[in-house]
Amino acid sequence: MLKYLRKALSIGLLALAGGAHAEITEDYKVILLTENFPPFNMAIDEKNFARDENIDGISADLTRAIFKRAGIGYNLSLRFPWDRIYRLTLDKPNYGLFSTTYTEERKPLFKWVGPLAKSEWVLLAAPGSSIKLNSLKEAAKYTIGAYKNDAVSQHLEAQGMTPINSLRDQENVAKLMSGKIDLWATTDPVGRYIAKQEGASGLQVALRFNSAELYLALNKETPDEVVERLQKALDELRAEGYVDEITNSYL
Template sequence: MGKFLFLFLVTKVAFLGAQTIDDLRFWTEEFPPYNFVENGVLKGKSTDFLAKVFQKLHAHQTISDVQVLPWARAYQLLLKTPDAVLFTMTKTPERTPLFYWVGPISRSNNVLIALKNRKLNLAGSLANSSLSFGAVRDDAGAQLLTSLGVPPSRLDLTTRADQSLKMLVAGRIDVFAFDETVAQWWMKRLGYPIADFQTVRVLARGEHYFALNKQTPLALVDLFRRAVNEVLAEKKSPQKQ
């Protein structure tokens, strides 16, 4: 029954908008260890996951067809481009109605990071704080800060996480809002000891997804979701001996 439904969905998408999975555009950003470019090759946990989805769907396109863009540009393009997919995206209440969501494929932990020697305490209202905040434009961290009342005048936005970390180390911002795992990856890449930093507040715990433009045909969304769910199921099932 499952295989029949899968074949039915493959046939159905031919009548609605994008014809096959190969008609979808896939975009991503530098968001290690989930997706990042190394020696000209796109790698990472989410990238490997998508490669398995392509195999499930017998796609002609490959990971080399995925376009790597600055996050803010990719995010804005996704809002207005039919048949487009962006990964890896954190699902938040503000973003939920804007896209179709397929996943989750991993967990997210958006936090505020400061230099440990600053000994900052951010238990109170961020809206009334005199600190300067750094974030990546249109990233979940930036959107969470805005939702918590941080005014634009105290929010310094960049295009990449490594830029914000450099500003933090240089004392140009007091705290950086970002995914904790990704921030620590960048610390290592930049040669910064992780022990020099401290998570001073958890903004939100959530999950990462593939996000699809709302004008993508539902039959194609369902096809993609089914393939993603099959890969997820294989990851959870014990390996055969």
């Protein structure tokens, strides 16, 4: 009896080991989602929906190269708003989202590949503003606009602040220029890029309060093999100088 129990246990362990290292099928694909977040990812025609070759930017070009190097299929689309595609990636297996800011709060929610790029978190004031800050605590008395479910907005909320969240970050430019908000919480260089697109210039940095890394966030049910192959591909491309080459071509 003991002999048969040992044999059954051995077979069970082999099955588990096989499952842990099972290869993904040839038709496996990751459904990649992104948004207009220039210069990291953006629609060529600046609209809020685009597919595949109609999307460019630092992270978009790099992500394509990573998947090609890793030999993993994907479908890529740019959609709006961020809040929707963020929740889709949280909920649906085989979904991925970039450029996603890596934070401790988000760490357990996804599987991660990166970093793809870096950015800084800033509070921007209107041209001619006299607002100068030394800390986020000092900013609490001002009206702050932010982008809903963006990492910057989530960080401010975690600090007990109540930013006025918009579904489109572009809306914050108009609000700032018209005085509806005192400060715009965004990332650099994204904020400056968006402001230029909206015809605004001369915005002032009232405070730089964090630096962040941008990643590809994958649904937690993504096979570990996929994550490992993608990370290995990124590491190889970085070592070959490709990441710097792509970044410099946009900045």
